[in-house]
Amino acid sequence: REGEICITWIGHASFLVQTHEVNVLIDPIWSKWLKVIKRLKQPGFEIHHLPSIDFVLVTHAHFDHLDRRTLRRVAADQPIVVPMGVGNLVHDLGFHIVHELDYWQMVELGPLKISLTPCHHWGARFLADLHRDFGGFVIASNGRTIFHCGDTAYFPGFKEIGERYKIDIALLPIGAYEAPTGREVHMNPEEAVKAFQELRAKTLIPMHYGTFPLGFEPLHEPPRRLLASARTHGIQDKVLVMTEGKPVVL
Template sequence: MGVRTEYRQPVIQPSYADRLVAPLPSFRDVMRLMWTGGFRGRVEDADRIPVLRCGLPAVTAQDTALTWVGHATYVVRTGGATVLTDPVWSARIPGVPRRLTPPGVAFSELPPIDAVLITHNHYDHLDAPTVQRLPRSTPVLVPAGLGRWFRRRGFTEVFELDWWDSVEVAGLVFDFAPAQHWSRRGPRDTCRSLWGSWVISGPEHRLYHAGDTGYGPHFAEIGRRYPGIDVAMVPIGAYDPRWFMKPVHMNPEEAVQAVADLGARAAATMHWGTFVLTREPVTEPLTRVRKAWRESGRDPRDLWDLAVGESRALRS
């Protein structure tokens, strides 16, 4: 791990629809969903979402620490560098109710950021107000086709990657890997940029951030290409109704299987308890992932079912 790789700008395609593994929902599918209740989630137990905002613990350059800010946002500190994944600090994002839980770390408490990773352009993963708070010299690593969005906002170090591309930033090697999802921010840009997941390889540890994804064979392929993943950050929420969400969002049981396919030592949960995106009760993902992990026979200490704001560290 940590071998230097040369970055090359990928050829940007006019559309990445050929990467879809299933057709996007039809008008009939959307109407069926609306007639049967839409995406209204049950929030009556929102006060049971665990929150533990105690700041960022001190780490050395040899340590790796993950802090869950909420949704798909993690503060990752490894190899002496600080990385943000899909940063969202806004209280609201378009189209969904107000945030259920506060960000686990105040934006003002962040150390200097060495790299920002974006998995795709949906509003709950690419939040313009948060991005605007970053210094324009911050290196941002984005899927192919999304670089222009950042350059137009003044960012000077923008790295666009296609699947299986690599780049080294701040002493870490970042590999962009597949995900089973899609992209859109407006009515005319469906699948105009790519989507994916990230492998972060440092001198001591290797990490994986799944982004937003349905369950599929890409996990086993990623595990083969990048052996020795120490922690996989995997989504466990936004899965109901299953007939509509299955192609693009895993449920908790599939997330546990994905971790096994990856060959990861531990799993860190995400993509639940922050925004109400789908119908399942807001704390159900946590209950179900704990049950699935237990039934898989894995060590319960290797399930990092973090509270919002909680940190966990790997020691060398």
């Protein structure tokens, strides 16, 4: 119905977002392997069960977010939106047009206004290509706004994002904080709660955990820590831990 948003978590950072007018796919990955890293939980549904996709968004070039094999399967001459410097990785996959956005830049696609926001991460797909940007997406439609954070460590920019946009639903990463590299490029669950509060959003949906073993933390630890932190801050009723493949209407 008009004004409602249907969200389906596919797994990891992959989401199907549906309004009464359009279907949007964000960071889709159905592949079983990330190079040498095996997927531990299967996608919420098979890729051939996808509805017709109107727009595709990819937050950055890392293999667990930009999966060329999956993108080639979902490409059907529709637009795709990526950060600056990422377009050459998707231009040959079958999309009608590639929109490359800079930070705070907005593109209108049908009824949607899609903006790229900063984050604290990195965007190189390989060691040498440091020119690729990375970020999150704010998607606004019919008075509702959803924020897909992409990958990020906690950073002060969440406050500015919350000031610029009135966010209803925040999809925030909570896993891979015990990274083998030791780099601080992912939030832990407690930092995700802090980011959510600074965003001033209404609903927190966690992501980026439990699908691929990208950090040393136990796979089921992130949501447990998230809920504990949410209870401590009195916002447990604002946290929605989703199950892969089960749509939720908000």
